[in-house]
Amino acid sequence: MVPAALVPDTATAQERPEHSASPTHYPVVPTTAPGTSVQSQTYLFLNDEEAAFIEAAVARLIPKDEQWAGALEAGVPNYIDRQLAGAWGAGERLYRNGPWQPGTPSQGYQLPFTPGEMFRTALAAINKEQSTTDRPLATMSSDEWDSYLRSLEAGEKDLAGVPSDVFFAHLWQCTLEGFFADPVYGGNRDMTSWRMIGFPGAYASYYDLVDQHGIKFDRLPTSLGEDVHGHVHVNPGIPASSP
Incomplete structure (x- = not known):
């Protein structure tokens, strides 16, 4: 469960490969370094307390390392x-x-909450619980965070009517989507996960390569929302697949 940053997109059109018989090979390079700061963020839905939990949780679900960014970055x-x-x-x-009652695993989500209500209810319950403890989330170590997330995953808590395993499953699915989806949806900043796994992204055409076999495709990735200067424009109107 636990374990698998942030720089501006500096790849310009001039740095991208030209269409030619021989593909240009680019070295796979990390997109961040240890200690890279995280951009300040203005949220549309999350309040300060909710955002603090989400940021800390995803930082443990997919943590950064010495070479690559994590989910937070x-x-x-x-x-x-x-x-x-x-x-x-x-x-x-x-x-x-309704009716609202527990279902079988094959029946999927069975709660009366919308996803927004489910997150808000669960996060409020978590923050309320933590406000009464002598070890608030903000002071917990990485190991303590991992243990806490595992307790949510195991369904050990009732978060004001939201089973903690249901909340955790949605949090984990959203974390994966945000880390690996096209940056046009607001995550995967600088296409860091695509660079990490060698995924080329949304090239419109591979015509110059279709008759070449056994070669390594090694280009900088490109996003659906990328302009000719290599800048990604996030489109809030584009829906992503739901967990």
């Missing part, structure tokens, strides 16, 4: 916030008329 909280503020968070595709 890649902007995953921004992705989660946009999803909660949009159609998915509002439950626009959910059946909302």
Whole structure:
């Protein structure tokens, strides 16, 4: 469960490979270094307490290392916030008329909450619980955070009517989506996860390569929202797949 940063996109059109018979090879380089700061973020849905938990949690679910950014540095909280503020968070595709009772695993999500309500309810319960302890989340070590997240994953807590394992499953799914989805959805900043795994992204055409076999495709990744200067424009109107 636990374990698998942030720089501006500096790849310009001049740095990208030209269409030619021989593909240009680019070295795979890390996108951040230890100690890189995280950009300040204005959230659309999350309040300060909720954002603090989400930021700390995703930083443990996919932590940074000495070479690559983690979920926090890649902007995953921004992705989660946009999803909660949009159609998915509002439950626009959910059946909302009950009956509300536990279902089988094959029946999927069975709670009366929209995803936005579910996150808000669970996070409020977590913060309320932590306000009464002598070891608040803000002071916990990495190991203590991992232990706390495992307790949520195991369903050991009732978060004001939200089973903690249901909340954790959605948090984990959103973290994965935000880390690996196209940056146009608000996460995967600087396409850091794509650089890490060697995924090329949304190139419109591979025509110059279709008759070449056995070569390594090693280009800088490109986003759906990237302009000719290599800048990614996040589009808040584009829905992402829901967890």
